[in-house]
Amino acid sequence: MKEATLVIIKPDGLHRSLTGNILTRLSETRLFIVGAKAVKVSKELAEEHYRHMRKASFFNALIDYIMGKAHNTRRVLCLAYYGEDAIRKVRRITGSTNPEEADPVSIRGAYGRITTKGLYENVVHASSSQSEAEREIKLWFKPDEIVVTLYKTKLVVQESSKLRCWDNKNK
Ligand code: ADP
Numbered sequence: 001m002k003e004a005t006l007v008i009i010k011p012d013g014l015h016r017s018l019t020g021n022i023l024t025r026l027s028e029t030r031l032f033i034v035g036a037k038a039v040k041v042s043k044e045l046a047e048e049h050y051r052h053m054r055k056a057s058f059f060n061a062l063i064d065y066i067m068g069k070a071h072n073t074r075r076v077l078c079l080a081y082y083g084e085d086a087i088r089k090v091r092r093i094t095g096s097t098n099p100e101e102a103d104p105v106s107i108r109g110a111y112g113r114i115t116t117k118g119l120y121e122n123v124v125h126a127s128s129s130q131s132e133a134e135r136e137i138k139l140w141f142k143p144d145e146i147v148v149t150l151y152k153t154k155l156v157v158q159e160s161s162k163l164r165c166w167d168n169k170n171k
Pocket of ligand 1: 053118125128
């Protein structure tokens, strides 16, 4: 069945210039990239993304990690992949959560590490189920940032909202 999945190249992946290697590995899946963008991760976004980890002892360290505080790079790269069996195909190439247990040929097995404080810095995030993929893609992307229609959308008129746009006057 065709489905979508979210991949995030985490701050350690960007800091260590692993983007090219990771994208090359993911291209083995033959899936389509239907959305891609760099994101400066706010605390709210980080906490919402990892809301299922709220009770974990390492939650605060995890939030700092995905916000880039541990790598002095306040950005991640978000990608939405689409195609047959996308979630399983991407998870197989990214590997297990614990980089020491991950297949050494997987992305996490090859590039991940466990910090001295015990956090898994595993370079990439990949959605684990269809419901999580939908929740995560809707959290990280706006409908117009995805080039196919993945989920139902609606049009909302927001007259009083402000929108930042390019200012070409007096550049
Ligand atoms: P996954 O990212 O494989 O879907 P989880 O959602 O369970 O796994 O965990 C979110 C992130 O929290 C992991 O990618 C990893 O960075 C970190 N993490 C998970 N479990 C542990 C753990 N036991 N010890 C340290 N860090 C962990």
